[in-house]
Amino acid sequence: MAPAARDALSRADHIVGYDTYVQMAGPFREDQKVHPSDNRVELDRSRHALELAAAGDTVAVVSSGDPGIFAMAAAVLEVLDTETDPRLRAVRVVVIPGITAAQATASRIGAPLGHDFCVMSLSDNLKPWDIIERRLRLAAEADFVIALYNPISKARPHQLATAFDILRSVRTPDTPVVLGRDVDREGESLTVTTLGAVRPEQVDMRTCVIVGSSRTRLLPRDDGSIMVYTPRFYPCGEGA
Structure with a gap:
């Protein structure tokens, strides 16, 4: 807070x-x-x-x-x-900023949001699923790092698998994926996997899913841990 x-x-x-x-x-x-x-x-x-x-x-x-x-x-x-x-x-309204789940998860694992990124909710309670699918596909094609909120629930058990399939149609299987569950709360857990390996059953509503871009990298550390970051640049002339 x-x-x-x-x-x-x-x-x-x-x-x-x-x-x-x-x-x-x-x-x-x-x-x-x-x-x-x-x-x-x-x-x-x-x-x-x-x-x-x-x-x-x-x-x-x-x-x-x-x-x-x-x-x-x-x-x-x-x-x-x-x-x-x-x-x-006439009520005066002031919005006090906090630390959103994507930032908290990213800070625990390194800097996966180090370049352009977007944040999306997979919940279709307030917007149609076809809009979610279209935005996912376009964000993947634009090579954004994508942070997914509200990824799965009992009422929406199949949508995350569909979302992963959409991303896999654009991104390579070795694209880094970070799963941050209950970050900064009791029982916090972090998982680093890949787009090819991640499965919906690894995720619940208390998980923030960060899917890397084509530039996102794994950085092994001498202590055996792994950090994830996205470089702040593209090589000159390289597109998404």
Whole structure:
């Protein structure tokens, strides 16, 4: 958690968020009011936070990682964008940056995001799967390093295998892949594998998947460990 985020939490009268993330962000003082809720009520949660703030209190809306990346900052602004109540429209909104899963995973293994990269969610709850497939293919063809969020769930057991197949149609089997599970949390694990070898069963919803570009390299260390990095340059004249 970034120091500015911790400071914002300490100044809040109300803490609003998904129950699991609220627990992780705590503990909180007895004078602070905590409002936990279910994972799939983002817009209701956002409106509740705006109503609390419109009453004159300071409210912290909690996300994991960075609130502006697949998280609650966009949900709050979505509600604000369609709101007609002048009290809610007058609420001052400040987005405090955090450390998103791709950054946290990359830092543990080296610098796989050292050159151009993109971040994609494989969840089709809020966007059609055909858009996800198209973006995956185009990102692979453009030779971006690709960080995949929400890669697999019980409701979406087959999509990650399809995503890997799309990437394999463009990238070579030896392309480095990093799996970061629960990074910076209890039970953290890191796996370095390849696009040819990685399997969906190695991944769950708490895993960030980083698929390297054509330039991403493995760097063996004298202690037997391996670091992964993407050079900051392409050789002169080399395309994707």
